[in-house]
Amino acid sequence: MNLIVRNDMKLPILVGLLMLLGCTSKEAWHADLVPAIGKVTVNGEVPAGAIINLHPVAGDLDQRASRPSSLVADDGTYTLTTYEYGDGAPPGEYIFTILWPQDPKMGGLSPDRLGRVYATPTASKLTVTVPEDGSPIDPVVIDGAKISMKAPRASKGPGPGPGPGM
Known part of the structure; x- marks a missing residue:
């Protein structure tokens, strides 16, 4: 089926489409944020590269069930x-997870x-x-944690080459 639109109808259709898009703007799913910076240690050690996620205690932050997250420096x-790099998190209480x-x-x-x-x-x-x-x-201070694996050691140069026949 071909749809033919007269020239005098193009502007109202365009305005209608833009209004529909406006109804799904970021305000419909975007929670209000504040700057959110913290610090974490594990047994007195910095868990550099650890992945932090916050899970709201009081339910979802927004329609998308967004979760504030970060990597430990x-x-x-x-x-x-939460939405864009370093934009913060909504104020409130969270369960703190770390991997x-x-x-x-x-x-x-x-x-x-x-x-x-955790x-x-x-x-x-x-x-x-x-x-x-x-x-x-x-600050989040985790004491008495069992660290089951050690961090990888820095390489001292290229390792051995491929095995036989490679």
Whole structure:
């Protein structure tokens, strides 16, 4: 079926389409955010490269069920992202999850150095509050954690070449 639109109808149709798109603007699914920066240590050690996720205690943040997340920097700090890099998080109380990959290059596909004890909201007993005024989140200090795997050692150069016949 071919649809023929007269020239005098193109503008009203375009305006109608733009109005429909406006109804699905980011305000419909975008929660209000504040700056959200924190710090974490595990047994006094910085879990550099660990993956942080916050799970709201009071239900979903928005229609998309967004979750603030971050990677832990070399100094133990993290800057939360909800929609765009470093944009923060909605104020409130959260379950704090952390997955510390053995191989940071593989991220969440690598085994967790903490044995998944803090990796899911059902397993983790850690909570944090994102303050309404955007002040730093209280530090998360994990003591007595069993670190099941050691971080990979830095390479001292190229390893042995391919095996026989390669």
